[in-house]
Amino acid sequence: MGQTLTEIAQTLRDANKKVQLIYAFNGTGKTRLSREFKALIAPTDANAAEGEQEQNESIGRILYYNAFTEDLFYWDNDLEAVSDTDAIRKLKIHPNSFTDWVLAEQGQDANIIAHFQRYTNDKLTPRFNEHYNEISFSIDGGNDGNVENIKISKGEESCLIWCIFYSLLKQVVEVLNQPEPAERETNRFNDLEYVFIDDPVSSLDDNHLIELAVNIAELIKSSPSNLHYIITTHNPLFFNVLINEIGNKICYMLDKQDDGTYELKEKKGDSNKSFSYHLYLKHIIEEAITTNSIQKYHFILLRNLYEKTANFLGYPQWSELLPDDKKVYYNRIIQFTSHSTLSNEVVPEPTEPEKQVVKFLLDHLVNNNYYKEEQNGTV
Numbered sequence: 160m161g162q163t164l165t166e167i168a169q170t171l172r173d174a175n176k177k178v179q180l181i182y183a184f185n186g187t188g189k190t191r192l193s194r195e196f197k198a199l200i201a202p203t204d205a206n207a208a209e210g211e212q213e214q215n216e217s218i219g220r221i222l223y224y225n226a227f228t229e230d231l232f233y234w235d236n237d238l239e240a241v242s243d244t245d246a247i248r249k250l251k252i253h254p255n256s257f258t259d260w261v262l263a264e265q266g267q268d269a270n271i272i273a274h275f276q277r278y279t280n281d282k283l284t285p286r287f288n289e290h291y292n293e294i295s296f297s298i299d300g301g302n303d304g305n306v307e308n309i310k311i312s313k314g315e316e317s318c319l320i321w322c323i324f325y326s327l328l329k330q331v332v333e334v335l336n337q338p339e340p341a342e343r344e345t346n347r348f349n350d351l352e353y354v355f356i357d358d359p360v361s362s363l364d365d366n367h368l369i370e371l372a373v374n375i376a377e378l379i380k381s382s383p384s385n386l387h388y389i390i391t392t393h394n395p396l397f398f399n400v401l402i403n404e405i406g407n408k409i410c411y412m413l414d415k416q417d418d419g420t421y422e423l424k425e426k427k428g429d430s431n432k433s434f435s436y437h438l439y440l441k442h443i444i445e446e447a448i449t450t451n452s453i454q455k456y457h458f459i460l461l462r463n464l465y466e467k468t469a470n471f472l473g474y475p476q477w478s479e480l481l482p483d484d485k486k487v488y489y490n491r492i493i494q495f496t497s498h499s500t501l502s503n504e505v506v507p508e509p510t511e512p513e514k515q516v517v518k519f520l521l522d523h524l525v526n527n528n529y530y531k532e533e534q535n536g537t538v
Contacts, residue, residue: 161420164188167413168196170423171389178379178405181391181423182398183413188421189391192413193225193357196389200353220350222331224324225357231255232320234310235293248310250285250294250319260347261327262291270329274322278360278367279315294319314362321360325374328354332382356390365396369456372397376404395439396460403463440464444521453514461517462492468524482523491516 162170171179183189200221235249252258261267268287275285282299297307311319331351337343356375363371379388391413392398402410412424440460447453462477469477478489491513509517 161416161418161422164192164195164421165199167192167421167423168199171196172199176387177384178388178390178407180398180401180405180407180410181389181413182395182410183391183393185393187393187413187415189357189393189413190225192391193223193355193389196353196355197221197223221353221355222328222351223353223355223357224321224359225355228257228324229317229320231257232316247295248308250296250311250316252292252294254292257327258291258323261323261330262287265326265330267323267326267330271319271322271326274325275319278318278322278363278371283311283315285319314360317362318360325378329378332378332386335383335386336381338383352385352387354386354388356388358392358394359397361392361394361397366454366456368394368397369400369459372400373404376401379405396443399440399463400459403466437464437467440467441521441525444517448514448518448521451514453509453517455509457517458492458509461520464521465492465524480524481520488516488520492520 181189181192201219231253233251233253235247235251261271268291272285276283280298284297284299285294286297287294295307296309296311297305298309300306331348334343334345334348335351340346340349343349359375360371361368375390382388390401392401398410401407410426412426414422414424416422440463444457444460444464447457465477465480469475469480472480474480478485481488
């Protein structure tokens with residue numbers, strides 16, 4: 160028998176785990192679950208306006224990011240008084256403690272801009288006004304000069320809002336990592352227990368989506384043990400990278416039943432037959448090989464596939480499955496999968512010989528008993 164989203168929120172709370180990862184298809188109820196969880200952890204005055212509830216969400220026992228976080232930002236489209244060439248397009252920010260602290264108090268605008276440009280375009284620059292309640296955008300046109308006051312895409316807007324939230328979360332973790340509350344620079348996060356992240360930027364390309372997952376995983380691993388994370392997503396690649404980077408053996412799938420109730424299904428890592436991570440990874444890599452579109456992140460997927468196969472077959476190290484000259488192939492994969500090499504500026508795109516390494520190592524895994532045994536086993 161299914162459960163209500165409120166009951167599932169209670170299950171997540173009562174589990175008392177540091178990280179709970181949930182996969183669900185779009186429209187299943189991820190965002191509604193995040194709101195039910197927030198209502199359970201930090202009930203608000205039933206008479207308070209919806210906007211007031213959302214604006215004050217960053218203080219207390221829970222910090223959460225979902226589609227409604229974006230409602231704090233809106234475009235100033237009142238451009239009737241000026242011509243198109245003189246139009247000043249501004250992304251405006253509703254007054255709220257969420258952005259006030261990270262921008263006005265902590266001065267994180269430079270870091271936010273750096274994160275945004277890394278995930279989108281290093282020539283696209285957001286500029287905050289002195290009151291931190293308006294953002295304008297320009298793009299470097301090279302020899303033609305800057306193009307000012309542009310309106311960015313919805314995907315870029317979502318990415319900027321995520322970067323603001325991410326910068327806040329990094330600051331929160333730094334504050335809470337000071338074990339003595341009296342020595343923290345602020346006491347406003349002392350009661351924080353939960354971080355709920357619902358579908359962070361899904362408009363990114365695969366390379367940047369992987370970088371985002373790695374960054375979130377590193378932040379989680381560096382945070383204090385009493386800070387609990389719940390992350391939901393509909394993106395299999397993002398979900399898979401998070402599982403591998405965090406090292407979770409248990410994850411969940413959220414299903415909506417025909418009667419309108421829900422089921423939270425527990426999936427135990429590499430033995431997850433329903434989600435079939437390993438088959439998904441294999442398909443993605445094979446597609447890239449066929450279309451000759453191998454990029455840096457395919458080395459990460461290849462490493463994940465080796466890790467899953469090694470875990471299932473009981474090998475202590477995934478490198479044991481590599482062909483002869485194991486150290487050579489191991490170093491080649493590590494070159495492209497270490498965190499420091501995910502940024503586009505650090506390591507160039509794979510050369511043709513390096514792309515052939517991906518094909519060779521995938522064929523090695525598939526054509527040997529390693530992968531055949533895994534496919535025929537209880538995966």
